[in-house]
Amino acid sequence: MARSAGLRGGRAWLLRRGRALTAHRGVADGPGGESRPSRTAAASRAEAWAGMAAVCVRGTESGHAAGSVRGVESGRACGARAAGGHRASNPAGLLGSWFSEQAVRRTGGRIRPRGGRLGLTSILLVGLLTACTTPPPPLVDPTEVSELPAEEIPSEIVIGVDSFAGGFNPHRLADLSTPTTALASLMLPSVFRPGPDGTPRLDGTLMNDAEVVGSAPFTVRYDIRPDASWSDSAPIAAEDFVYLWERMRSEPGVVDAAGYRLIEDIVPGDGGKTVEVVFSEPYPGWQSLFTHLLPAHLIKDAPGGWQRALAQRYPLSGGPFTMTAFDRGRGEIVLERNDRYWEQPSDVLRLVLRENSHPGLTDSLASGDNQLAVLTADAVALNMIAAAETEEPLRTRSLPRAETAQVLLRPASPVLADDELRRAIGAALDRDALIAIGTRSGPSADLVADSQVLAPSEPGYAAARPAGSTLGTGDAESLHELLSDEGYTVDDGWWERDGTRLSLVVAAPADQEPYSSLAGHVARQLRDVGIETEVVRPSATDFYDDLLQRDVDEVSSSGGTGEESSTGDAASEVPAVDIAVAPMGVGADPAATLATRLGCPAPIEGSDATPPVNLAGFCDEEVDQLLDAALTGSVPLAEARAELEPILWDEAVVLPLFQLADTVVFGTGMSGGETWRPYLGPFAGASEWQRDGSGP
Structure with a gap:
């Protein structure tokens, strides 16, 4: 009786909700200029939809009341008939599809929907809200999901963030961000994950074992758990290893590619659940490989799959959560418990990542709307958080990100191929001023990068800048002397020779901070010493995958205007890049990170x-030999570093600035957020978070 009453109440609610949702919808232009339904048409379709729901619910209700499969099957058949309509224009077809697709199972003579933890009313709500918009496109070309859950559930934790820029492929520099790292840690499987001390530990939720089984050739065997699968039930298997290997060794702009380039072959076995990886050389850092596997069966044959499949969302999950909605316009991502996860389910049912300004994040924490916030804080934001009006002061913690800001003086450019000129221009840059501007007195100010090899947060880090290095000192005297010796003269404040000004192109990805802002300050410093500059800011994908991959024989540095270009310029129209402001990825194997860079x-x-x-x-050639020796273990990294540091500082190719850091702010209403691991931030323990008062 209680179940029947709940179904009848759900039917009545559904009818009311359908009317309310469509009452405000008028005629508007949809995608491609198509006209949306009028209010009358929408209301009529809602009536039809709710009526069909009532019929289907009654059929299912009867089955439950009788305790038999027949009544439920009748409801499913009803749903199948309703699903016959066109899904984009027939709401009844959408709802019917939901009824026909829900798996039911028999337990102790009772029939219940799979999952069993949500009442039918709640499930109908999800079906209704999903059907209120055009169904999402196929998984191979995912786009944003605009309909978000409208009601809070007791076991929901809201995390505030300050940016959703870029896509969600954790292996691409173009997608490098805190949300990307967080989502990858919650939805993509990894062979090893960093332990509390940063050392790799085998992830037992995915793997049974991983070990070196041969030395000639160097071979590693991976034993994947038989029950490990993606959320569409496809097994996590050898093809996912192969796909990641093939992409990492051949795609530009990736993080830590060097280790994958040592792989010679991958041999599957046991139906793809055993993987033997054969290397061309010994690789002591092999435990850093195959982190954040991607669903090869979905992505590998899709056009632009590597760049596009994760551009807007995760189409599948291999972790404890799955992405159910993402609205970039509203700045909200919704993750829900992955019902097909084979391991211990998460304690919390839903995580919501919500974008907001720093004042908005602070207010949301103070009011209890957000339970946690992760932001790139400057001194103003830190002061705002400290002054928040709360019963107890908001607690904060700074966590280093897996990226270091750097300025690249590119020998690939026609101008900076001149070693002496590159060193002189590097000396004219004021590194301290760039660090102050980039960190804005936030936690990154404590992570100044004084090493060419290691990031400040990595084990073994120590300042290694030679005492006599002039790189980044802001000293333009040597530059002026060199230019004068090379026949340059100053005319109207600009250095020129034979009537042509000395001009440099400074580039940074448009949608990644602090790099985009820092590029403008690098250009201003160069203009102050008489060098004309042009600043270009293409999209992150164009920047990493095209602009910095060009053959220098096919492009030439054109005269700059001293102005900054718009972000809309196509990469093909941008001249050769002389100076790039970009991140350096930080990975589990520093030797691989350096060899990649x-x-x-x-x-x-x-x-x-x-x-x-x-x-x-x-x-x-000399540097490459040392990098290869450190990568393959023939020379310890500490020994190779001692030789590499003075060489790299003298080459003046990389001007390291600082390691980025996030500020985690703890609000009220949850527990477990203090658990964290290097490079994964506070999200490492998200499956064990609990909302206060929600119960187990």
Whole structure:
């Protein structure tokens, strides 16, 4: 009786809700100029939809009341008939599809929907809200989901963030961000994950074992759990390893590609649940590989899959949560418990990441609307948080991000291929001023990067800048002397020779901070010493995948205007980049990170494709030998670092600035947020978070 009453109440609520949702919808232009339904048409369709729901609910209700499969099957058949209409224009078809697609199972003579934890009314709400808009496109070309859950549930935790820029592929520099790292840690499986001390630990939720089984050739065997699967029930298997290997060794602008380039072959076994990886050389950092596996069966054959499949959302999950909605306009991502996760389910049912300004984040924490916030804080934001009107002061914690800001003086450019000129221009840059501008007295100010090899948060880090280095000192005297010796003269405040001004192009990704802002300040410092500059800010994808991959023989540096270009310029119209302001990824294997940043291009085994170059366009035989020795373990990293640091500071290719850091602010209403791991931030323990008062 209680179940029947609940179904009848749900039917009545559904009818009311359908009318309310459509009452305000008028004629408007939809995508492609199509006209949306009028209020009358929308209301009529809502009546039809709710009526069909009533019929289907009655059929299902009868089955539950009788305790038999037959009544439920009748309801499912009703749903199948309703699903016959066109889904974009027939709401009854959408709802019917929901009824026909819900899995039901028999337990102790009772029939209940799969999952069983949500009442039918709540499930109908989700179906209704999803059907109120055009269904999302196929998974191979995902776009934003505009309909978000309208009601808070008791076991929901809201995390405030200050930016949703970029996509969600954690392996691409173009998508590097705190939300990307967070989502990857919650939805993408990894062979190893950082432990509390930062050292890799085998992830037992995915793997049974991973071990070195051969030395000639160096071979590692991975044993994947038989029950590990993606949220569409496809197994997590060898093809996911192969896909990540193939992309990481051949795609430009990726984080930590060097280790993957040592792989010679991948041999699957046991139906894809056993993977043997054969290397061309010994690789002591092999535990850093195969982090954040991607669903190959969904992405590998999709056009632009590597760049586009995760551009707007995660179409599948292999972790404790799955993404159910993302509205970029409203700045909100909704994650819900993955019902198909094979391990211990998360304690919390829903996580909501909500974008807001720093004042908005502070107010939301103070009011209890947000339970946690993760932001890139400056001194103003920190003071605002400290002054928040709360019963107890808001607690904060600073966590280093897996990226370091750097200025690249690119030898690949026609101008800076001149070593002496590159060193002189590097000396003219004021590094301290750039650090102050980029950190804005936030927590990153305590993470100044004084090493070419290690980031400040990495084990073994120590300042290694040689005492006599002039790189980044802001001293323009040597530049003026060099230019005078080279035949340059000053005319109207600008250095020129034979009537042509000395001009440089400074580039940064448009939608990534602090790099975009820092590029403007680098350009201003150069203008102050008489060098004309042009600032270009293409999209992050164009910046990493195109602009910094060009053959210098095909482009030439044009005269700059001293003005900053708009972000709308196509990458093909941008001249050769002389100076780039970009991130350096920080990974589990520092040797691989360094070899990825500064190593020479390596041929792709079994492919005629042109191998990607590092972002600086730098290749030095002596440096490359040392990088290879550190990567393969023939020389310890500490020993290689002692030789590399003075060479790299003298080459004046990379001007390291600072490591980025997030500020985590703890509000009230939840527990467990204090658990964190290096490079994963506070989201590492999200599956164990609990909302206060929600119960187990």
